[in-house]
Amino acid sequence: MSYDKMSASEPVQAFLERATGSFIDGRFRAQGNARDVLDPATGGRLATLAEGDGALADEAVALTKASFDDRRWRDLSPAVRERILLRFADLIERHGEELAQIETLNQGKSIHIARAVDVGFSVDFVRYMAGWTTKLEGSTREMSIGMPEGAQFNAYTLRQPLGVVAAIVPWNFPLMIALWKVVPALAAGCSVVLKPASETPLSVLRLAELAIEAGVPRGVFNVVLGSGSVVGTRLAEHPDVHKVTFTGSTAVGKQIGHAAVEHMAHFSLELGGKNPMLVLEDADLDKAVGGALMGGLLNQGQVCAAASRFYVHRSLHDEFCRRLAEAVDGMAAGPGMDPQAQVTPLVSQRQQRSVLDYIDRARAQGADIHVGGAVPKEGFYVSPVVISGADHGMEVAREEVFGPVLTVIPFDDVEEAIALVNDSDLGLAASLWTESLSQAMRLTPRIEAGTVWVNTHVTLDASLPFGGFKMSGLGKEFGPEAVNAYTELKSVCIAY
Ligand code: NAP
Ligand code: MG
Numbered sequence: 001m002s003y004d005k006m007s008a009s010e011p012v013q014a015f016l017e018r019a020t021g022s023f024i025d026g027r028f029r030a031q032g033n034a035r036d037v038l039d040p041a042t043g044g045r046l047a048t049l050a051e052g053d054g055a056l057a058d059e060a061v062a063l064t065k066a067s068f069d070d071r072r073w074r075d076l077s078p079a080v081r082e083r084i085l086l087r088f089a090d091l092i093e094r095h096g097e098e099l100a101q102i103e104t105l106n107q108g109k110s111i112h113i114a115r116a117v118d119v120g121f122s123v124d125f126v127r128y129m130a131g132w133t134t135k136l137e138g139s140t141r142e143m144s145i146g147m148p149e150g151a152q153f154n155a156y157t158l159r160q161p162l163g164v165v166a167a168i169v170p171w172n173f174p175l176m177i178a179l180w181k182v183v184p185a186l187a188a189g190c191s192v193v194l195k196p197a198s199e200t201p202l203s204v205l206r207l208a209e210l211a212i213e214a215g216v217p218r219g220v221f222n223v224v225l226g227s228g229s230v231v232g233t234r235l236a237e238h239p240d241v242h243k244v245t246f247t248g249s250t251a252v253g254k255q256i257g258h259a260a261v262e263h264m265a266h267f268s269l270e271l272g273g274k275n276p277m278l279v280l281e282d283a284d285l286d287k288a289v290g291g292a293l294m295g296g297l298l299n300q301g302q303v304c305a306a307a308s309r310f311y312v313h314r315s316l317h318d319e320f321c322r323r324l325a326e327a328v329d330g331m332a333a334g335p336g337m338d339p340q341a342q343v344t345p346l347v348s349q350r351q352q353r354s355v356l357d358y359i360d361r362a363r364a365q366g367a368d369i370h371v372g373g374a375v376p377k378e379g380f381y382v383s384p385v386v387i388s389g390a391d392h393g394m395e396v397a398r399e400e401v402f403g404p405v406l407t408v409i410p411f412d413d414v415e416e417a418i419a420l421v422n423d424s425d426l427g428l429a430a431s432l433w434t435e436s437l438s439q440a441m442r443l444t445p446r447i448e449a450g451t452v453w454v455n456t457h458v459t460l461d462a463s464l465p466f467g468g469f470k471m472s473g474l475g476k477e478f479g480p481e482a483v484n485a486y487t488e489l490k491s492v493c494i495a496y
Contacts, residue, residue: 003337004039005046005105011098012105015206021050022225023208025063026218032056035225037202040108040345041335041379049201052226057195057234060224064164064193065240067219074161074189078134085130085186088214093123095210099203103175104336106202108345108380109299111336117298118176118203121460125176125478128462129183132483136188143493154494159487161189162266163242166235168228168256169204170248171197171347172302172402178204180477181245182211182221188486190243193222195232197248199348201225228252239263243486246270247304250426250471257474268475268485270467272304272400273428275449276421277457279320280414281313283433287455288316289323292406295431295457297328297384300346301404305429305466307457309397310408311417317410321388324406325370328384333375345380346403352380355403359385362396362405372404392420400426414443422448427469431457450476 001007005016020030032050039046052060067073073081092099100114109118138157145153167181174196185192196204201223208223224231232252236244236259243266246256253269260267277295279288295307312320334341346352359373359382372385384404390397396407411417421430430449434440444452450468453459460466465476475485 001338003335004042004044007337008101008105009098011095012101015098015102016047016202019047019049019202019205022052022056022060023205023223024056024060025222026212029056035198037106038199038348039105040347041337043349043378043380046105047202049225052224052231054230054234057224057226057231058238060193060222061164061166061235061238061240063219064191064222067217068161068163068191072217073186073191073220078136081187081189082130082133084215085126085133085183088211088216089123089126089130091210091214092119092126092207095206096120096123099175099206101337102203102206106200107171107174107336108347109336110341110344111339113299114336118173122176122179125179125462126183129187129483132184132480133187135480136483136487138489151495154496156492158490158492159188159484160490162486162488163190164240165190165192165243165245165486166238166241167192167194168232168235168244168246168248169194169196171200172299172304174200175203175207177247178207180482184477184482185245185486186216186221187483190486191220193224193235195224195226195228195235198225198227233259236260237262241265243267248272253473266485268467268477269473270304270475270477271428271471271473272402273426273449273468273472274309274398274400274424275305275307275429275431276424277307277310277431278417278421278433278443279310279312279316280432280434280436280439281315282435282439283313283316284435284455285316285319285323288433289320289327291431291433291455291457292320292324293327296406297404298458300344300382302347302351302402303458305451305458305460307431308401308405308407310406311411311420312408314410314412317388317408321370321386321408324408325386328386329371331383333377333381333383335379343375343381343383343404346382347380349380351402352382355382355401355405358396358399358401358403358405362387362394365394367394367396392423398424414439418443418446422446425471428472429453429458431455
């Protein structure tokens with residue numbers, strides 16, 4: 001049975017033919033250096049797209065700005081914009097299978113994940129955010145100033161769209177993370193130019209087409225392709241961009257923040273994590289093992305909030321490791337399009353090499369590696385690795401591997417464990433596993449992370465703010481906080 005692009009549905013094949021490059025002002029741009037988009041399951045070519053350059057980035061910003069300046073989107077009534085965004089959600093849902101197949105073919109992920117998470121979660125997310133178009137609000141303020149004598153004032157705050165938003169997104173959830181930025185920005189009345197990761201440009205191009213079909217005016221949501229170093233840099237430093245919203249590595253996030261400050265653009269950075277799972281002595285081991293497999297191996301660990309370091313009470317440590325190893329041992333590796341595949345390829349050969357190198361260095365440092373690693377098969381596979389009895393100082397316990405590597409470290413004392421959990425530059429998310437309510441209540445405030453889960457991991461919801469502490473970034477996505485972050489707050493004071 002073949003699971004390459006020829007096995008995809010007819011609409012997917014038609015799209016792979018139709019897409020030729022960036023999508024700006026409602027049409028594809030075929031000019032530019034040709035770049036092959038690969039299928040990580042084979043390394044074979046999926047499509048060829050024209051890459052953008054600095055000049056195209058400038059043009060994309062100019063057209064995005066034109067759509068903001070002539071008010072073709074922001075001046076539609078909130079109810080009309082809400083209806084258009086709801087129609088966008090309907091179209092994503094109606095084309096869900098097509099989008100899921102595009103995502104799986106390009107990113108490598110399991111088709112089950114693409115359907116349930118990349119598409120399913122996104123539909124709910126777009127509907128949730130659509131509702132905020134009609135619910136943005138300012139507030140009235142009481143003035144105390146008494147001059148000139150007898151003067152009276154009426155004062156209030158007004159939320160207005162920030163303007164031109166540049167969104168730069170990574171390759172792990174290309175469609176979903178794009179929507180996390182594009183939809184709240186549109187809900188706030190902004191216009192958006194988006195740059196996908198070079199490895200995974202396809203699904204967002206299809207989204208841009210669907211946005212127009214839903215009624216988003218041309219030029220309000222544009223996609224410009226091209227390398228981070230050329231097109232990404234240009235977007236971040238462009239003087240006509242009012243906000244840069246980025247998800248990716250800490251190193252690039254810092255550069256983007258510096259570039260944005262040069263022209264006082266707002267910026268938000270979601271920069272990944274080295275997320276701990278803390279399993280206390282009284283934890284329910286079945287739940288904790290299930291949570292570790294889900295939290296650690298979703299999308300083959302290519303998840304910013306993935307659990308990747310596990311501090312497990314010494315009394316449970318050996319059994320925890322044994323059960324993890326048993327669960328992953330012998331998992332079938334295969335293309336994401338194969339519904340039976342349990343281990344699907346990583347996004348790229350570069351990511352595969354990077355993860356395998358981490359594993360090799362851990363082995364060289366004396367780590368006890370139970371299962372997994374290289375898969376003797378074409379495609380960019382790494383099968384899940386369980387490292388037991390690891391040392392907190394090891395590289396695999398400290399750095400974001402962004403792959404299916406579960407590093408388990410025993411502890412004896414809760415205070416010691418909290419210190420280990422917090423001993424990291426990163427602080428995106430963490431989970432605590434305990435059956436004790438008072439332990440959960442006492443410990444959650446002490447964990448340095450933007451999200452703390454108790455007895456669950458990687459449970460995201462459109463309503464709950466998501467974003468990191470420490471070097472994991474700045475700003476929140478989801479919830480009203482996300483929409484407000486695409487607005488400027490204006491104070492109005494009227495004397496009468
Ligand atoms: P990255 O370099 O930060 O790339 C993320 C996005 O930024 C891509 O669209 C990339 O474009 C663009 N970019 C790269 N350099 C840029 C620059 N100088 N200015 C503006 N934009 C730029 O991440 P990566 O190299 O793909 O992955 C490296 C590591 O980052 C991963 O192993 C993982 O640890 C972390 N990561 C975190 C997340 C997350 O969800 N927080 C997601 C992905 C990766 P190109 O694709 O063209 O380079
Ligand atoms: Mg990079």
